[in-house]
Amino acid sequence: MSQAAQRPAGPAARGGGRPTLEAVAALAGVGRGTVSRVINGSPRVSDKARAAVEQAIAELGYVPNRAARTLVTSRTDSIALVVPETETRLFSEPFFNDIIRGVSAELADTEMQLLLILVRTKKERERLATYLAAHRVDGVLMVSVHEDDPLPTLLERIDMPSVLVGRRSDVEPLSYVDADNAGGARMAVRHLLRRGCTQVATITGPLDMEPARARLSGYRRALEEADLGSDEALVGRGDFTESGGREAMRGLLERRPDLDAVFCASDLMAAGAMQVLRETGRRVPDDVAVIGFDDSIIARHTDPPLTSVRQPIEEMGRTMARLLMDEISEEGRARRQVVLATELVVRSSA
């Protein structure tokens, strides 16, 4: 019987036939330890041995077995991107795409794998908790956390490296990356004031979300700086949705029909608001100037095209990944916070 006959399909066909580190060692005429050292970039290898090993690796097309490595190191070389599903619809649509793009770009020349975990139900959330507690990933990226989300607390407790995009409140203990929501809002309102508007209203997001609060405070700040008293009748409550924007706009017009500008905390709400303005015979921007937030795809397609505050979303994704990698490699590192600048994209609505 020849060697080959000893391995009759089955296990071999199931993926067992790939070259192992041992095979590389044999071909290169060195020991397993040396091959391992070469692969892991240890400096304690002679040039000669390294060359032989690299040659053998290339020849065999060897790729290290991740599971075996994980088993012994208990590093998984993968991180999870956790997205509460309820959120995904609220987001200005490209948000999620761009975050992923950024994260993925930053991870590209790393060994890190990106695991995508959407959380819908309570049951799934519990399952995820177990999963994380079992340290199945080296780190966690969390998108859009509500104030009362228990997951971040868990992450903190089990000391899992993790980075949020957006913070839960302004005393967020975990690492996070955020856009300068307050600054963006302030910039938008200043733009409206510079245009000559004097009765500037705002439509806020749901105020149990930090970004919504921050945008509102930026609005207030800009008015204060211009020595314009803030009239609470000029503040309408929305929920980041289009219909929410419509309703809030109607309420504002009822209370303050003389308003001449609206800063909306999302483009979707701005789109809703503009519909109402048009219905009530007001022209944008001549009668009422409108600014949105997010610079989402719809901003370019409203009529007139919407001036909006852009967040550097892809950059945020990249930064998150970078922070997380650092947190993973430097054990016991302090949590970090990064706030990235926003930018006003001026179109025709203001």
Place this chain on the structure above:
Amino acid sequence: MSQAAQRPAGPAARGGGRPTLEAVAALAGVGRGTVSRVINGSPRVSDKARAAVEQAIAELGYVPNRAARTLVTSRTDSIALVVPETETRLFSEPFFNDIIRGVSAELADTEMQLLLILVRTKKERERLATYLAAHRVDGVLMVSVHEDDPLPTLLERIDMPSVLVGRRSDVEPLSYVDADNAGGARMAVRHLLRRGCTQVATITGPLDMEPARARLSGYRRALEEADLGSDEALVGRGDFTESGGREAMRGLLERRPDLDAVFCASDLMAAGAMQVLRETGRRVPDDVAVIGFDDSIIARHTDPPLTSVRQPIEEMGRTMARLLMDEISEEGRARRQVVLATELVVRSSA
């Protein structure tokens, strides 16, 4: 505050301290084999033993170590979602989100992990090839493949379970899930004809992509069915982008200023086309009716709101996942193809 003292850091803190199968066995007073059988749902376990094991698992909060399992079974319990990055921007934006949502929903009560892999550069593509050839995942989901993409061929060769969304051509050998592009286009054009339009133009996508070809053929089919000869001057070439739509529209108007309807193979192109129609003083839908494709978010925000063909994207994602799971579990299973129906969402543009 003294949490740190609890765990002396080092190996234990690195994740080594979790209960193993052996610990469960000891606590339950059975052998390792029995615990393993319980976990993997083998029927050959007495009720008594099973109960004892389940009790022990709950007590210890045991979660099996995936790496160890992978090492011996060479199943990874994870699948990759591969997205060529160049594509993501082209997509009607929610596409990607919805696919993910669908896939994730289907995977929710499975052990399967979802790995997200964006491919940007040639180098990354090669790396992915190595990765896949090393069988690092049990299966692959591929979004948007170009005809000349070498990856599907690789998947075929290494006999990796895989499902595409959209096919490369109509003789696609791999499993795929697709929307009925031709049917949707046909439906759209019939709607235009029923409205009384007689000079129906179309703006196509890039014809090296199957969906673009299919939508064009649906357009032709509808015209044939109505015994309207097809005039090649009524066919404008676009590229799925807004500016492409604008240019194609200008070309069409030059050739056939008498046209009274345009079926566009994407919403973005429809938006571009509508801009040009407005600029040239034509009213939509009175002078020229317009229909888009994708029912993307911008369809609701154009002026007038765009009638569009909707694809059941989330359903496509779910179906993909289901097909892939089947392909993974039933070895040697024939590849399957699923085409899902599209739907015309009528708004004001036609």
Place this chain on the structure above:
DNA sequence: CGGTAATGTGGGAGCGCTCCCACGAGGCAT
């Protein structure tokens, strides 16, 4: 010149699991 310190190397042990073989206990026909 010996002695100590680096430097490079091989290979045993063991990570936590599944697979599978061997074995005892019971069931049912002969």
Place this chain on the structure above:
DNA sequence: ATGCCTCGTGGGAGCGCTCCCACATTACCG
């Protein structure tokens, strides 16, 4: 009774790697 299944069970072997210790070998010091 004897034989021969089936069922449930325990535990050895081994998946492919990294870690680490022991052992060369060479370099450098006084």
